[in-house]
Amino acid sequence: MTRKNRLAILKAAFIMAFILGLFLIWEKRSTFKIVSQQLKPDSKEEQIIEQSTGPKSPISGLVCENAERRPVAVMLGGDTVARPLSGIAEADLVFEIQVVEGSITRLMTVFVCATPVQIGSVRSARHDFIPLALGLDAIYAHWGGSHFALDKLKTGIADNIDALPNLYSAFYRQSGIAAPYNGFTSINRLLYAAKNLNYRTVGKFVGYPHLTNAETLEHGQEKKFLNISYAPPFDVSYEYNPETNSYFRFRGGTKEIDKNTGAQVEAKNVVIMRAVSQPLEGQYNDVQVEGQGKAEFYLDGDFKSGTWKKDKSDPNSKLFFYDEKGQEIRFVPGSIWIEIADPGMPVTWK
Numbered sequence: 001m002t003r004k005n006r007l008a009i010l011k012a013a014f015i016m017a018f019i020l021g022l023f024l025i026w027e028k029r030s031t032f033k034i035v036s037q038q039l040k041p042d043s044k045e046e047q048i049i050e051q052s053t054g055p056k057s058p059i060s061g062l063v064c065e066n067a068e069r070r071p072v073a074v075m076l077g078g079d080t081v082a083r084p085l086s087g088i089a090e091a092d093l094v095f096e097i098q099v100v101e102g103s104i105t106r107l108m109t110v111f112v113c114a115t116p117v118q119i120g121s122v123r124s125a126r127h128d129f130i131p132l133a134l135g136l137d138a139i140y141a142h143w144g145g146s147h148f149a150l151d152k153l154k155t156g157i158a159d160n161i162d163a164l165p166n167l168y169s170a171f172y173r174q175s176g177i178a179a180p181y182n183g184f185t186s187i188n189r190l191l192y193a194a195k196n197l198n199y200r201t202v203g204k205f206v207g208y209p210h211l212t213n214a215e216t217l218e219h220g221q222e223k224k225f226l227n228i229s230y231a232p233p234f235d236v237s238y239e240y241n242p243e244t245n246s247y248f249r250f251r252g253g254t255k256e257i258d259k260n261t262g263a264q265v266e267a268k269n270v271v272i273m274r275a276v277s278q279p280l281e282g283q284y285n286d287v288q289v290e291g292q293g294k295a296e297f298y299l300d301g302d303f304k305s306g307t308w309k310k311d312k313s314d315p316n317s318k319l320f321f322y323d324e325k326g327q328e329i330r331f332v333p334g335s336i337w338i339e340i341a342d343p344g345m346p347v348t349w350k
């Protein structure tokens with residue numbers, strides 16, 4: 001073979017190798033582009049994968065590193081001067097009850113996953129909330145309380161952290177805010193106090209069942225409003241947003257904002273729990289949160305009717321929610337807001 005022929009063969013081989021290299025680069029980029037398009041960070045398919053792996057909160061059903069942590073329930077005020085509240089947007093679950101007949105509401109925020117740096121304003125314990133905290137296996141945090149609540153807590157019925165003795169500096173007063181609305185805490189402060197009080201910090205709550213993420217892809221497509229007729233300025237409404245499949249909260253006709261984030265509070269599930277109540281001593285409300293009653297469920301942009309049930313003979317029993325067929329309600333993964341209302345209180349969904 002002549003030198004000229006060898007050069008021609010080498011040249012042809014070089015050109016073929018160059019073409020093959022270009023093809024491989026193009027193929028790799030095309031494959032990467034297809035994979036990227038299939039698993040974009042905001043795609044529903046990727047969200048399903050991300051949200052279905054790892055330990056989950058027994059309450060919200062969301063994956064989180066603190067899923068096994070014992071729930072912490074913190075009492076918050078509903079008064080207008082206390083708004084905006086801090087930490088409510090990060091709660092796994094929130095209960096709201098009228099603590100004075102036809103007037104003031106109070107909230108109990110329950111945390112498992114999140115660790116808010118500020119929670120408040122913290123207010124007094126009310127006896128109606130204690131069985132609800134016990135049903136979640138929660139440590140109950142409060143700033144004093146009604147004598148009905150404190151009499152219960154003195155029996156040792158619940159692991160609780162009270163701001164009045166303020167052991168281990170679990171609570172603090174924030175300057176620039178008028179008392180009694182200037183009381184605050186944080187999850188880390190409460191967990192530090194709980195540890196020093198020898199309270200168990202690993203949760204035992206069996207949890208609530210949840211829909212799979214795939215099931216929640218098919219949700220309502222119409223914007224709707226849920227209105228709950230607590231007495232103004234404590235009246236509550238939620239706007240269902242199909243784009244986020246969540247319910248944006250309003251109170252007293254204005255957006256409910258979390259002071260920590262500056263964002264409007266949103267829930268994935270809203271429950272209307274019907275419970276009979278009666279006034280006590282003219283300044284308290286006695287709400288029957290043990291036993292059973294009717295309930296309405298708003299999730300996935302839809303409405304379901306059903307019932308709730310909590311064993312009267314066992315304060316630690318779980319608060320159950322059932323549909324009309326007697327099957328336990330499966331919640332959308334995410335926060336749950338439970339609005340406890342008298343049987344005759346008007347609620348509209350339109």
